[in-house]
Amino acid sequence: MSTQTPETTRIHNIGYRNYDGARLGRAYARRSLYSQSLRGAYGLGRSAKSKVLPMILFGIMCLVAAIIVSVAIAVPNQTDLVLKYTRFAIVMQALIGLFLAAQAPQSVSRDLRFKSIPLYFSRPIERADYVLAKYAAMASALFVLTATPLLILYIGSLLAKFDFAHQTKGFAQGLVSVALFSLLFAGIGLVLAALTPRRGFGVAAVIATLTISYGAVSTLQGIAYGTDNVDAIQWLGLFSPITLIDGVQTAFLGASSAFPGGEQAAPGAAAGAVYLLVVLALIAGSYAVLMRRYRKVGL
Template sequence: MAVEQPVTAPAGDQTRIHNIGYRSYDGPRLGRAYARRSLYSQSLRGAYGLGRSAKSKVLPMLLFVVMCLPAGILVAVAVATKADELPVEYTRYAILLQAVISLYVASQAPQAVSLDLRFKTVPLYFSRPMETADYVRAKYAALASALFLLTAAPLLVLYIGALLAKLDFADQTREFAQGLLSVALLSLLFAGIGLVIAAVTPRRGFGVAAVIAVLTISYGAVSTLQAIAFEQETTDAIGWIGLFSPITLIEGVQSAFLGARSTFPGNVAPTDAQGAVYVLVTLGLIAGCYGLLMRRYRKVGL
């Protein structure tokens, strides 16, 4: 019967077990609120390319300049000509530059969520003390805040210019507040639509194209149908048709409740009943976008 011999280390073996000093973390647990704030601030900075490569800063910063430059020119004209009022109303400014806003949403909504889907980092977020609602709220709030900065900055330029031109302080302050409320609603609506579309696909290019298509085609179709209704003298239909495009929704809310002049064909303003529907549809779309994002990320986080 063979006897098993003990295994001995070969000569010259230098195997050692070292104590490298790992210790368990005993500091404060910052929890979900801190994680949510961190994700919000990181996403907001990323929406303007901060903390990213120089190439990533070009487009958002360029769009920001494009948004503010016309406001500066309008202010210069108002001051030079000593005008009694600004050439463009506060509530009208974002509508005129809707193409810039749509391009910004199309470029930054996929950046906010598509890359996380593409590289499958969403489950890593949820492995920390963060839940689906925290992720969705942080991303939604970050893009909405970035859009508000984009749309409110030129209004601030107009307001400061109006005061420098010595226009009526009370009127300008009231109209400026109405403009801020309008762009805040626009920011929430556009951010929600952009994120829902971008969250469908991990391909950033597809997300960009889809967001542009939805925002642009819907506005073009609605404007065309409204023009046809005006030519056929069915003016009652103009207000109802405006419910089917995000930008005309904002226009309808402004005309009905914020004292803005209607820009629909023939300057036809929504009736009081239509204005109430505009508000309900806008708020419903915002809530619906949030709900769709929650549903999407419950599946992604599995």
């Protein structure tokens, strides 16, 4: 930098130097964004207030599992847990939905609101890296929330000396179920949250979508059962995320159906294949919508 005066010109060295350290590239940036987003979903590295809700919800999920285990150990002549591994997430869907509604907007809405997306893309990170990191982090956060109680149930069942092979099979089926659950719900939550930079609107959109879809489908299924139209029950289940997972795990993972009519209305192998295809299509579609969304906001 130069300073000119009538008498002379001086050049000042203000200390700028070229960076000569290691350049870690896109993979490191993607991993860092994933790690930061996953930690942020539980408030880690953020203010104490940000930790309250996710940690309370996580604690309640684990507490419920611990109570089930305690009952299994305390009650004599028990041979199995009172709640199957594949049923746990379905029963606790309200808490999981609340976690998703709170944390999906936190993951993406602030970047949209403060227009920091172009700053991410000015570094060695591309649109696909951002979307993949955010999606993987949200799915991982949901998997931790839903799989940890299953692990507590599994350990407790072994302590209660229930049949090892039966419990291991049920635990494995439960993990597959919550993995699909986490991928599906993460995609839906992030898509809804990414539609608006206002976090409050994102929270409301996620809660409304999950609640209204499940309530409407459950009501229509109840009406179909009451009018002896049992065949319609399984197809109505295609229109709600919760009932989609219920149908998949009933058809392929040995779960008991929560549909009205129970096993009579549960989807068989053919209908279960349709359920699975719809779940996979929604996961892929959510990723595609996010990619399209960030093509525009990343400019």
